[in-house]
Amino acid sequence: MKKGAMQKSKQWNVKGAVRLAGVFHFLHSCGSGCLLPFLTLYFRHLGLSAAMIGIIMASKHLLALLWRPFSSVLARQYDKRRTVIVGSLLSSALVVLPLLLFPSAGIPAESGRCNTSQPDADPTSPLSILEQMTVPVDSNATVYSVNQTSVSTEQTLEDNTLVNHSRSARGLRSLKKEEEPHSEFLGSLKVMDAQHQMFFLVLIVTALWELVAVPLEWTADDGLYEYLDFVDATDRYGGVKVWKHIGAAFGSCLVGVLVTNLFCRIGSTVEFYSYTVLMILTIPAAALLPIYLRKRERPTSGGFKALQLVHGNPQAILCAVTVILTGMVTSAVSDFFLWLMQDCGAMEIHMGICLALAHLSHTGFSPIAGHLSRFLKYHGWMLVFAVVGLAMQCLYYSFLWSPWAVMPAQLLAGVSTGALWWSVASQSEDIATPGTEKTILRLFEALSFDVGAAFGSLTAGFVVQKFGVNVLFQGAAVMLAVWSSALAVLKWKIPRQRRINYSRLLAADTEVSESESDQEKDWLETAMEDAGSNNKWTVNKS
Secondary structure (H helix, E strand, O other), X not given: OHHHHHHHHHHOOHHHHHHHHHHHHXXXXXXXXXXXHHHHHHHHHOOOOHHHHHHHHHHXXXXXXXXXXXXXXXXXXXXXXXXXXXXXXXXXXXXXXXXXXXXXXXXXXXXXXXXXXXXXXOOOOHXXXXXHHOOOOOHHHHHHHHHHHHHHHHHHHHHHHHHHHHHHHHHHHHHHHHOOOOOOHHHHHHHOOHXXXXXXXXXXXXXXXXXXHOHHHHHHHHHHHHHHHHOOOHHHHHHHHHHHHHHHHHHHHHHHHHHHHHHHHHOOOHHHHHHHHHHHHHHHHHHOOOOOOOOOOOOOOHHHHHHHXXXXXXXXXXHHHHHHHHHHHHHXXXXXXXXXXXXXXXXXXXXXXXXXXXXXXXXXXXXXXXXXXXXXXXXXXXXXHHHHHHHHHHHHHHOOOXXXXXXXXXXXXXXXHHHHHHHHHHHHHXXXXXXOHHHHHHHHHHHHHHHHHHHHHHHHHHHHHHOOHHHHHHHHHHHHHHHHHHHHHHHHHOOOOOOOOHHHHHHHHHOOOHHHHHHHHHHHHHHHHHHHHHHHHHHHHO
């Protein structure tokens, strides 16, 4: 028996599994941090409007809402988790690259960053024309330069007019073709202007990218969690999540430094190549990732059970509404926060450091969460604290005056996000039945990251299009301030209902100290002695 037990302990190397999972999540999050936060900034570089970007990002979130749980169930049912993970990494690394083939449909916001002597500078841009007109040479040369500039400008206007006439004629020809019974999708694209053509092409590529990338996270988490659950080590699962934030912080900071130094040579392509390289580097770790293999089984109805538990608890309903609203605001901030920084003169190095600071402050919240919860007496008040913090963050953003001035708000962002999900996890434990804790937490995550984020991106795009980024953040701050007041009143009025979690009770029973056992034994002996003396007194009395 001893020999068999030793072999089993060697086979299930928990420490090695956790370390390998940490490496996997670090590399994957590092790659995501290189590209995802800067994606809307690249769409702006392509010339897409804020409303178009909002539609693209909302479609991305809605696809994730539908495809992520379905792909996770299929991978589990057919025992193809490792294949799905490796395939998702390789496919996402390649599918995203066609976005680099699209030319800009507008004037890039970074056109003045490079000197005219560098290859990326545009000689026909207004800045270049102004520099040519102010060159300190002799007067005759100066006059000649101005005349040449005027001629080139007139020539550019004439060329643009010819292009517009050509587009109009092409559009009329395309309209005539549409009257024919056989119309094609590509023909309808030719009728549109360059910006709308770019919008539909980017939307198609982004949707394909999301379809191949989204199955990875839940599939990898499920395999690791069931592996640790099989060896009774689920308490180490939470430590793996820390590496996600550390990897995202490192990736954002790294790509910010690289883009700032290499922008004038290769433009806004470093983010995409960094993402592709890191996704490919993650494949060996994914191939060795510890995953629990199970036999084929019917899909469970855990999601519907989680919905019923949330629907039957008023405090959980308040939590669900809160995560939807905060998901809307967080999505709006992530989509257009870098726009605001760019308008304030920030470069990618400023953006990368600010994004990294938010992730690191999030990881630093966990050690103080318990003390803060005891101070607030109830973890539900932590939810109110998180909403207030997010409102203050958005209000601060709306009055941003310089790139480095965003640092205090980024520290607050990490703390408020950490407080939000710490409170949501505690709420999930309160209402969960045995085996449903993880499913309920995922339900809250889907409501925030997918449902709320989709509505937030869509609304934010149109608000920025019509009123600007500052008005977006001010409106988000007002909405969260109103909801935080209502949430505090409702938390105080609605009684707290807590379901008994038998798994936690059993775990607590196994951790009873020897002194507590001795105290229980002393109490039992005292009670028996008292009972004996009472019986003796009764006998004597009779």
